[in-house]
Every structure is written in structure tokens, then in C-alpha cells.
Amino acid sequence: MRILLIEDDTETAYYISRGLAGGGRQIAIARDGRGALHRALSEPWDLLIVDRMLPELDGLSLVQEVRLHSIYTPVLFLTTLGGVDDRVIGLNAGADDYLVKPFSFAELLARVAALGRRQPRPTVETRLRVADLEINLLDRTVTRGGHRIELLPREFELLVYLMKHQDQTVTRAMLLENVWDVHFDPNTSVVETHISRLRGKIDRGQSTPLIHTLRGVGYSLRAWI
Amino acid sequence: MPGFRVFRTSSFRLALMYATLTGISFLVLLAVVFLSTTRFMRHQIDDTVANEIEEIFANSPNCGLDAVRPAVDALTKHPSGFLYLLQDSGGVLRAGNLPPLNSKEGVREWPAASARSHSAFSAIRGRGIAIDGGYLFVGWSTHQLLEMEEMIIGSFAWGLAASIALALVGGLIMGGRLMQRIETISNTSRSIIGEGLRQRLPVTQVGDELDHLTGSINAMLDRIEELMTDLRQVTTDIAHDLRTPLTRLRQRLELATRPDAAIGSLRATLDSAVTEVDTILSIFTALLRIAQIEGRTRRAGFQVVGLSDLLSTTAELYGSMADDNGQTLLEAIEPSLMVNGERELLMQLFANLIENALRHSPRGATVRVNASRFENRVRVSIVDNGLGIPQDERCKVLQRFYRLEASRTTVGNGLGLSLANAIAVLHDTTLELSDAEPGLCVSVSLEASQ
Numbered sequence: 022m023r024i025l026l027i028e029d030d031t032e033t034a035y036y037i038s039r040g041l042a043g044g045g046r047q048i049a050i051a052r053d054g055r056g057a058l059h060r061a062l063s064e065p066w067d068l069l070i071v072d073r074m075l076p077e078l079d080g081l082s083l084v085q086e087v088r089l090h091s092i093y094t095p096v097l098f099l100t101t102l103g104g105v106d107d108r109v110i111g112l113n114a115g116a117d118d119y120l121v122k123p124f125s126f127a128e129l130l131a132r133v134a135a136l137g138r139r140q141p142r143p144t145v146e147t148r149l150r151v152a153d154l155e156i157n158l159l160d161r162t163v164t165r166g167g168h169r170i171e172l173l174p175r176e177f178e179l180l181v182y183l184m185k186h187q188d189q190t191v192t193r194a195m196l197l198e199n200v201w202d203v204h205f206d207p208n209t210s211v212v213e214t215h216i217s218r219l220r221g222k223i224d225r226g227q228s229t230p231l232i233h234t235l236r237g238v239g240y241s242l243r244a245w246i
Numbered sequence: 247m248p249g250f251r252v253f254r255t256s257s258f259r260l261a262l263m264y265a266t267l268t269g270i271s272f273l274v275l276l277a278v279v280f281l282s283t284t285r286f287m288r289h290q291i292d293d294t295v296a297n298e299i300e301e302i303f304a305n306s307p308n309c310g311l312d313a314v315r316p317a318v319d320a321l322t323k324h325p326s327g328f329l330y331l332l333q334d335s336g337g338v339l340r341a342g343n344l345p346p347l348n349s350k351e352g353v354r355e356w357p358a359a360s361a362r363s364h365s366a367f368s369a370i371r372g373r374g375i376a377i378d379g380g381y382l383f384v385g386w387s388t389h390q391l392l393e394m395e396e397m398i399i400g401s402f403a404w405g406l407a408a409s410i411a412l413a414l415v416g417g418l419i420m421g422g423r424l425m426q427r428i429e430t431i432s433n434t435s436r437s438i439i440g441e442g443l444r445q446r447l448p449v450t451q452v453g454d455e456l457d458h459l460t461g462s463i464n465a466m467l468d469r470i471e472e473l474m475t476d477l478r479q480v481t482t483d484i485a486h487d488l489r490t491p492l493t494r495l496r497q498r499l500e501l502a503t504r505p506d507a508a509i510g511s512l513r514a515t516l517d518s519a520v521t522e523v524d525t526i527l528s529i530f531t532a533l534l535r536i537a538q539i540e541g542r543t544r545r546a547g548f549q550v551v552g553l554s555d556l557l558s559t560t561a562e563l564y565g566s567m568a569d570d571n572g573q574t575l576l577e578a579i580e581p582s583l584m585v586n587g588e589r590e591l592l593m594q595l596f597a598n599l600i601e602n603a604l605r606h607s608p609r610g611a612t613v614r615v616n617a618s619r620f621e622n623r624v625r626v627s628i629v630d631n632g633l634g635i636p637q638d639e640r641c642k643v644l645q646r647f648y649r650l651e652a653s654r655t656t657v658g659n660g661l662g663l664s665l666a667n668a669i670a671v672l673h674d675t676t677l678e679l680s681d682a683e684p685g686l687c688v689s690v691s692l693e694a695s696q
Contacts, residue, residue, distance in 0.1 A: 103531070103535075104538050105538070105590055123527055201563055202559075202593075203563065203597070204590055205590070205594050207597055209564075209567060209605075211563050211567050215566050
């Protein structure tokens with residue numbers, strides 16, 4: 022996975038590239054907006070990680086420019102600009118995700134993985150499946166091992182998100198943003214309580230648990246341990 | 247040269263302008279009075295002289311030169327103020343008390359206005375007529391006329407000088423007083439810059455524009471002082487509240503670097519250090535968010551928000567947590583309530599209130615989320631039946647970092663309610679805290695959208 026990290030602060034760039042190293046990720050660093058734009062347009066990338074405040078060309082204009090050239094490489098803004106409008110402005114400029122500094126590497130890695138593996142899906146999915154757990158998106162039914170499981174609407178949304186990101190790490194913040202549209206940290210264990218409720222319905226009495234808690238990081242839905 | 251600064255004051259310049267205008271109007275008045283007075287007096291002289299000439303001819307048997315002569319002689323002998331001249335065609339004086347003249351007929355006056363003197367015989371106005379080839383002139387001294395002219399000019403000159411002097415002196419005095427007051431204001435301002443915001447500008451009892459201005463400046467100083475005090479308070483609070491987690495962090499790291507520290511526990515130490523740093527960062531994030539919300543202009547980015555859905559989602563988000571805590575979260579939300587606002591901030595506002603209620607209520611407590619519309623307002627209240635907040639502490643809990651003694655040990659950074667209140671203020675309202683007997687009721691009234 023080829024990642025272009027656009028960050029003007031040398032030390033920050035070093036730490037981020039160290040944090041992202043491994044797992045088959047190759048990281049290139051660009052330190053100013055102009056140079057970054059040139060590299061983003063001339064080479065193939067799997068992901069652009071962009072700081073908002075850059076010398077010569079700011080991150081927002083950079084992303085707009087990239088999108089104007091019909092390049093739809095996933096973009097993750099990694100910035101200190103964490104105001105309420107900043108995220109909306111960033112996403113409207115054409116970014117796919119927005120992470121505010123300071124962040125944890127676990128959070129960054131989870132989001133990078135989610136963006137990197139996101140492939141354009143040719144057909145509209147109607148079914149999602151992990152091991153013997155299956156969701157029918159059309160009639161909104163869930164079965165495990167052929168047995169029907171009744172879920173509340175929000176639990177269904179939560180499970181759909183986890184299944185769409187199966188085998189990946191999904192953080193609390195990602196769940197809050199995508200399932201509840203909550204963009205602040207509630208400082209409490211709200212997500213945990215919902216997950217444990219869902220786990221009770223999906224995994225109770227099953228020999229293979231599917232929902233795994235990754236301590237201090239988030240959750241993962243997968244058939245393996 | 248501070249002494250001369252008075253000449254540059256606007257009130258002195260005004261006085262100067264006033265003096266100039268006074269001078270011009272005096273000159274116009276002088277011209278009118280002068281011209282009308284002297285014209286009137288000349289007219290009088292002309293009439294008198296005409297009468298005298300008629301008198302001379304009336305006493306003469308015919309209109310010949312010799313016939314007039316005795317009459318002129320007789321009149322000359324009795325001085326009456328008139329001046330006479332009778333000369334023949336050769337220019338030889340035949341009668342009268344004037345030296346011979348060129349025989350110009352009609353009204354004549356000499357000397358010309360340019361060469362006047364004070365001698366009685368040198369300033370004459372009269373009328374000359376031809377008579378039998380000779381010439382008769384009867385005149386009247388213009389001495390009085392000239393004196394009148396001088397008097398008019400003189401008195402106007404004095405009047406002009408006096409009024410200009412008065413205007414200037416008045417202007418200087420007024421300018422000086424203004425200067426003095428402005429100097430006082432300026433000095434006080436300087437000492438405010440130098441010594442602190444305690445002082446205020448002096449306000450006199452005059453109640454003029456300057457007092458109005460100093461009043462406004464004083465009000466501004468009050469506000470600045472208030473904000474400065476707030477700022478100092480917040481800075482102190484931040485420093486104080488960060489000191490504790492930073493101290494813990496430092497101690498932990500220091501212990502881990504001691505030679506006798508077990509290598510095995512290093513990971514645990516680092517984990518707890520990261521947790522501690524996260525706590526500190528969350529305080530910063532909350533403070534920054536409050537500052538951003540407080541610094542925002544009202545209504546920028548506001549849109550119609552479906553409040554009923556938003557409240558249900560938020561209540562649902564916390565519902566399972568309440569269940570786990572053995573608490574009950576009940577909703578009484580009217581359907582399709584709409585307000586003007588910012589969705590994300592409103593969600594954070596209600597999330598903070600619900601979280602606060604759950605956190606500070608004991609097991610078995612009930613938290614209610616109520617929302618209903620009254621005319622053009624939507625009222626949302628979060629009511630718990632927990633411990634509540636004593637009356638005298640209710641307004642303090644909205645301050646940053648304020649925490650009740652009883653809740654010092656629970657999680658939270660003491661910023662939840664002040665963040666919620668900042669969001670409420672952005673939406674043109676405030677949080678209202680009241681007693682739910684028992685428990686606390688926090689309500690907020692938002693402007694309903696059509």
C-alpha cells in the first residue's frame with residue numbers, strides 16, 4: 022500500500038511514518054503543498070494523508086486540485102484544525118476522512134486500513150456474510166447459523182458497519198461517526214454498552230465469537246481469533 | 247510647548263471663526279449705517295441751502311446780480327452758519343464770505359473725500375447758480391457730517407475690536423478648560439495603561455458630550471476589567487487542573503526511570519502514562535472547543551435541525567449505558583420538533599446534559615428527557631431524581647472546571663456543563679438549572695423553526 026504523507030513538520034512526519042511502518046505500507050513524505058501536488062498527480066497512490074496547513078499550497082486547495090484532475094485516491098486529513106466547521110469544510114473539499122491531532126496511532130492505523138481497503142464495489146450489495154452470520158440488507162434480516170436474530174434498528178446499523186469492515190479494526194470514534202453521526206468524544210463507555218448488547222445477541226451461545234474487543238483500540242468483526 | 251496647544255484646540259478654532267464672522271457682520275453693518283446716515287445728512291444740507299437761495303431771491307426785486315448783492319451782503323453780516331459767494335463774470339468777488347471760485351453750477355462739495363481737514367471753511371457743501379454771467383454760491387459747513395462719519399467709524403472700530411477680543415478670550419478660556427479636561431482624561435488613560443484597570447476616567451456634573459464620552463469609555467473599561475478577571479480565573483483554573491494529572495504523570499515516569507524499577511512493569515507504566523496524557527488532551531480539547539464556540543459569530547452555519555430525531559438518537563445512545571448502570575432513561579419527546587441551530591453542537595449539548603445526569607445520579611435513578619413546543623419556543627429539559635445541586639452552587643456549575651465537592655471523585659473534567667452552556671449561548675439562550683425535588687432539572691429553551 023503506497024501512502025503519500027504530506028506534512029511540513031519534519032518531526033511529526035517522522036513519527037507518523039514510523040507509526041505507519043509495517044503491514045506492507047510504503048510511506049513517502051512531501052513537505053510542501055506544491056511538491057505534494059506534483060507527486061500526487063504524477064504517481065499512483067493508494068492513500069494521501071494531508072495536513073491542512075502547508076507551505077506554498079494549503080491542504081484544502083491541494084485536495085480540491087487533486088479532485089479537479091479526476092484523481093479519486095482516498096484522502097485523509099490529519100490536522101490540528103478541529104473546529105466544528107473545519108471537518109465539514111475538509112470533507113466538502115473532497116477528503117474521505119478527517120482526523121484531528123493529537124490522535125493515537127491505533128486510531129490512525131484503523132482509519133488508514135479502512136480507507137486503503139475500500140475498493141469500489143461494482144454491484145450494490147444485498148447480502149453481507151461473515152462465517153455463519155448473514156445480513157440481508159433488503160429485508161433487514163439477520164441470521165446466524167440459519168437462526169433469525171432480532172435487532173433494534175441502531176443495532177442493525179452497527180452490525181452492518183462492522184460487517185462492511187470485517188477483519189479490520191474499527192475504533193470507537195469511527196463507530197460514533199458512522200453509526201450515530203456523533204463527532205465528539207462522549208468520554209464515556211456508550212459504545213461499549215452498545216457493542217456488548219449486540220454481542221449478546223450475535224455471539225451468545227456460539228462456539229466461535231465474531232465480535233472481538235481490541236483493548237484500548239476498538240473492535241473487530243472476524244471469524245478468526 | 248503645551249502652552250500653545252490651546253491654539254490648536256477645536257474650541258479655540260471655533261472661537262476664531264466666530265470672531266471672523268462677527269468682524270464681517272460688523273463691517274456690513276458699518277457700511278449700511280455709514281452710507282444711510284451720511285446720505286441723509288447731505289440731503290438735509292442740500293435742502294437747507296436750496297431754501298436759503300430761495301430766500302435770497304425772494305428778497306430781491308429782480309433776479310439780476312446787482313439786485314441780489316444787498317441781500318447777500320446783509321446775510322453775510324449776520325453770521326448764520328451759511329457761507330456765501332457772489333462774483334461777477336470776471337470772477338471778481340462782489341459779496342459774501344468765501345474766496346472767488348470757478349463758476350460751476352449745481353451741487354458741489356469739497357474737499358473730495360480723500361483730502362478732508364477739520365477747518366470750518368475748508369469743508370463745504372453747497373449749490374452754485376449762474377446769475378447774469380456772474381455766479382452765486384451758497385454753502386454749509388460739512389464739519390458736522392465729517393465728525394459724524396468719524397464717530398460712526400470710530401465706534402464701529404471699538405465695537406469690532408471689543409467683540410473680536412471677547413470672542414478670542416472666550417475661545418481661549420473655553421479651549422483651555424476643554425484642554426484641561428482632555429488632559430485629565432489622557433493622563434488617566436496613561437495611568438490605566440501603566441498601573442492597571444482599576445481606575446476610571448473622571449466624570450463631571452456638566453453632563454455634556456465629553457461626560458457622555460467618558461461615561462462610555464468607563465463602561466468599556468468595566469467590561470474589559472470583567473473579561474480580564476475571567477481570563478485570569480480561567481488561566482489559573484487551567485493551570486491548577488492540569489497540575490494534578492501532570493504531577494501524577496511525572497511521578498510515574500520518574501519512578502519508572504529509577505535503577506530499582508522493574509523492567510517488567512515498564513509497559514504498564516507507559517500505558518498509564520498514555521492514559522494520563524489522554525486525560526490532559528481531553529481537557530485541552532474541551533477548552534479549545536468552548537473557546538471556539540464562544541468565539542463564533544451567532545447564526546453562522548445555522549440550519550433547520552430536526553430536534554425530535556436528534557434527541558431520540560442521543561437518548562438511545564446513552565440508553566444502554568443507563569441500563570448497565572441500573573438507571574432508567576425515559577423520553578417524552580413531542581414528534582417533529584424543529585429548531586434553528588447547528589446539529590452537531592446541539593447533539594453535544596444534549597449528550598453532555600444526559601451524560602451529566604446519568605453520571606451524577608445513583609443506581610436506580612430515573613433520568614427523563616422532555617421536549618415540547620410552547621408557541622415559538624421549544625423547551626427541552628433533562629430531569630434526574632439524584633442528589634441535585636444546592637441552590638447557591640447552581641450558577642457556579644456553569645463555570646469552567648467547577649465541580650461539586652461530592653463529585654470530585656467521579657470521572658469528568660468539570661467542563662461538560664460550561665461547554666453545554668457555551669453552545670446554549672451560541673443559540674441565543676442559556677441553561678436553566680432548577681430543583682426537581684429531588685434531583686436536578688436542566689432546561690434549555692430554543693427558538694422553534696417553522
